[in-house]
Amino acid sequence: MALRRARHEFWGDGPAYRAIGGFTYHRLAATAPEHEVETHTHDEAHFVLVLSGGYKSSARDAPPVSRTPLLVFNPPGTTHRDRFHEGQGSFLAISGGYERGEGPAVRVLDPYAIWTAHAVAAQFDRAAPTPLAFDGRAHQLVASVQPLASDEARRAARPPSWLRRVFEMSFTADDPELCVADLAREAGVHPVHLARVFRRYLHCTPGELLRGRRLERAAAMLGGGTASLAEVACAAGFVDQAHLSHAFREAFRATPARWRREVARIQDGGVPAAQSG
Template sequence: MNLLRRRQEFWGHGPAPREAGGFSFHLLSANAPEDEVRPHSHEEAHFVLVLAGGYMSSANGAPFVSQTPLLVFNPAGTTHCDRFHKGQGRFFAISGGACEGRARAVVDPWALWCAQNAARDFESGDASALRLEACALQLMDCVLPHSRDDVAPRGSRPPAWLKSVFEMSFMSDDVASSASDLAAHAGVHPVHLARIYRRWLNCSPGEFLRGRRLERAAALLGAGTASLADVAAATGFVDQAHLTRQFKTAFDTTPARWRRLRHQHQVSPIQDEPNASP
């Protein structure tokens, strides 16, 4: 039976949520084992910013399990079974509105930066109601269709090339990409690339690329029967041992154990449209 989750109902525990401008804000740690999270829907639209842990989402464009900065938008009525690997993780949720459409990963560094700032301010207690509301409205602006007359204020967003590089990183299957390749694609110096990545995405280009390789490896392990050596080669790791070390550091489990668990509890898109997401 599908569960209906209301505004303040998330699988997690943390400080009391806050309300501002018709939105609610939640900073939560997962508190349910992944196999206890049931298919459910939300009566309001909401964003989920992953702060720690491997988040398994069926949202369109989201990795099989997160290891890079991830922000997911779920329109009102989204049905899914998104959850954290091993039930361990932290997230910041913003709930409110009745926007319709498909659940999707928000591949926009500006939106990530806004959400990360709001989460940090919420945790420190420095966030005013006005600042929280502004963040929610900025995020909604990133996912709603824009008219031709909509123009971003000068200097308020990251450079246009960062969004192009970020989108390319998500869509490309080239596991040999390096930070220099990203810089060449953007037409900027690698040092400038690193500075902009750190400012807007809160990670280095190398950390981001390593995370993408781990996400691809997790997806291959969960979906097929290729050998660990073949998965390592296909995702840009030196060998099986290298993959195993990196995978265990990131997800606190071995690739073999991950595969067994995923075959027992497959993450499948169950939203009313193909590819969905919590």
Template sequence: MLVYNPPKTQHRDRFATTGGRFLSIDLPPGSEPATIANAVVLDRGEARSAAMRVAAVMLSGASDLALQDAFLGVSASLEGAGDENRTLPSWLRVAVEALADLANEAELRVHDLAQLTGVHPVHLARVFRRHLGCSPGEVIRRTRVERAAAALSTGHSLAGLAAEHGFSDHAHLTRCFRAAYGVPPAAFRAAFD
């Protein structure tokens, strides 16, 4: 979960007692989005992925420039946050929810989402990109990588995680993970152990 608290927000974030990790990122003054006045839970994959990239850059020990670029990516992903759910067509909300529920299914295709929502696959892809800024396939891959990243601390083998989260094999997971976060899953796991 990604929560954005604007500057000067008083908050007491509470999370389930089942455990988890918490990373707090303070954006440099002037880089926070002015469009968000109140605290908001960000459920857009773009914002979550940007925050995970910050963590990966921090873990990799990359340059200050790379870290600054990652921070700006978080800020850019926050622009307009909270607006998208008010303007989404109802069938697109169904597609987004179905994608979240079914992303770990290796057989999931954009055609399946279109069939489920009763629209043509090309129309689904076009409206998806217009409202969410990416293709359904990108969200499927990003969701799978995010879930695998969250599950890295479970002690499962990388091959097991790959199968569990819809990847064809360990190498496929590693390629997608490196593309998303700049480090392989084993390095990401080692940094949090």
């Protein structure tokens, strides 16, 4: 039977939570090694915004491990074993405000929702944040997963219409050589303006997004097949195997070969070995 978690129970530690209106807010650093995170069920709906680290989520459309902006919505009754790679990372959790029935956990691919969640996280650094700074944005997040709710809130301060298109393009395009110029051309804007809008709403540059997508693509290929490291490097858009290995070690503190072994061990039902850098 899965462990049940209340709205204040997360595998993390951080500033005192805020309870405002029908929501609670936590900004936390991961505290538990991967193997200590058990399969568990959340009775209440909640959002998780990854602030740092690689997050392993079973949510629909989520990568095997995140290296790009990741906002996950978990509806009431979600059962999962979502956790941070090597137990290291930080996140924002917002619970409450969603009373509909159970459904699948999903990755939220709305740049405005990602920006809104980051704006909530930033309130923890303010000496005297106003309740509306939390509550209003929390309702905007709920609106992002309830398309028919609060259309006026969703229209307020929206990013340019092209941002979602190019954001999704980075996930759906098959071309491993996709570059920032391609995204700018699709958006119909100058690359400098593209970078400015990305930084505002997604808290990363277009180049960081594309590099992260290559790493996510490589991680998925390593965990799901027998392609050689050279083949994975080519298919994921790296210059060569050495380039892949360097980027992988820098991002995940593991070589591609070691990553493949760990994924195979988990798929076989084993417990991951202690991580040692």
